[in-house]
Amino acid sequence: MNTACLATINGFGDAFALALRSTPCPEPGPREIVVQVEAAAVNPIDVRRRDGYGRRLFSLMGAARMPLVLGNDFAGTVCAVGRGVTGLREGDAVFGVKPPSNAGTHATHVTVRAEHVCLSPPSISAEALSTLPYNFLTVTRAFTDAGISRETVKGRHVLVHGATGGLGQIAVRLLHGLGATVTAVGGSDGLDACRAGGADELMDRHRQSLAALPRHFAATLNFASWEDETELLRLLAPDAAGHATTVHPLLGNFDRLGLLAGGVATLIDKRDRRRMTPKNSRYGWTIFRPNSSALLALSHCAAALAPPSLKTFAFTQAEQAYLHVKQRRPGRAVLLPGQI
Structure with missing residues (x-):
């Protein structure tokens, strides 16, 4: 052709x-x-x-x-x-x-x-x-940004906000494979799929409040809403690995304010949230990037995802x-x- x-x-x-x-x-x-x-x-x-x-x-x-x-x-x-x-x-x-x-x-x-x-x-x-590729590579990068590994989350609680979306469903399955106790937060229509993927605790975000959850999470992931970022950071345990978000305002700040003012607003937004994380915890704004090693890893587990x-x-x-x-x-x- x-x-x-x-x-x-x-x-x-x-x-x-x-x-x-x-x-x-x-x-x-x-x-x-x-x-x-x-x-x-x-x-x-x-x-x-x-x-x-x-x-x-x-x-x-x-x-x-x-x-x-x-x-x-x-x-x-x-x-x-x-x-x-x-x-x-x-x-x-x-x-x-x-x-x-x-x-x-x-x-x-x-x-x-x-x-x-x-x-x-x-x-x-x-x-x-x-x-799978875009979502898998984004999720694995979020894991790195939040300090998530088998060593840091096995046997510990991890929260996935936006668990019923494409990113969240992959995150739930991968975290289950790492031995984490997974709390899946999302819309009611997708929570059964989260349970099938290995989630231990399910939370309908329309019926329950994040504020009601205990502050015992080794890591939290935000794939849902920047407005919930502060509440999610408050759920981290004192010895948490960290938190990562894909719904940060980086691109929106530049669109709304221009390159210079948007850059300043982004630095302030990220600094203010980072200060809320426990000492020695990671805090990351995740963006998609191609990664050959992650792509190869996906080739070995794609059918399960x-x-x-x-x-x-x-x-x-x-x-x-x-x-x-x-x-x-x-x-x-x-x-x-x-x-x-």
Whole structure:
């Protein structure tokens, strides 16, 4: 195939519809491969970026240029290999991630650095596999930011706020595997999946208050709401490993205040919360970054982390896929670029 198809936007906000655009197939550069995409997840960050979230900082990275193709996760087949690539060849089934860019994975073909790709495990479908890399890499980075390891949490209590979302479900399963006693906080609709994933204690965030919980947690993770950050920090035990959040205001501060004032506001916000953590505990604002070792680890456990339900969309239904995520409908949204 000499032509690729991209799901693009030409501006931020609902006024700019997703449009399918044809373009010549990309060619791999040194240490790059081109993947024919079989499945690509649509994540909440894609919906937010489409509305303009983070555009000030992403513009500095060249990741907000129009036309813009969103998406970070993918699973597919290698169709071209660049100079210097070893261990991969045309025809290999692979999965991986792309860092934020203006040439994301919501496309029939995507160029990606070879180090950001792994061979696909045979025990999981491409559709399910494509939903995991962005979330898994973010969660494992949050673990590092919060000082979470088997040594620091085995036999101890860990709280996951936002446990019913994509990040939270993975965190619950991984923490259970580390031997932690997991408290899962989230909406009632997803708590049964948390129990199936190994959560020991379930809390419906709409019916119970975080303030009612004991202050005995070795670590807390916030995947839900920045407004709850202070309350979560108050739940840490005196000898806690730490806390990490993915819902910090870093990108929002820059969007709202500009680069200079936003940077100052970010430093103040983070400093003030860090002061609330117990002595020697870690405090981290987690951001997504590709990580080859974490991706390799995912290849060994992907089948155990597959989401409980999927909702697939043909490429011509890209608009519906984004709406599915925006309206928080059940099932992980997956685009199938080969179905045009």
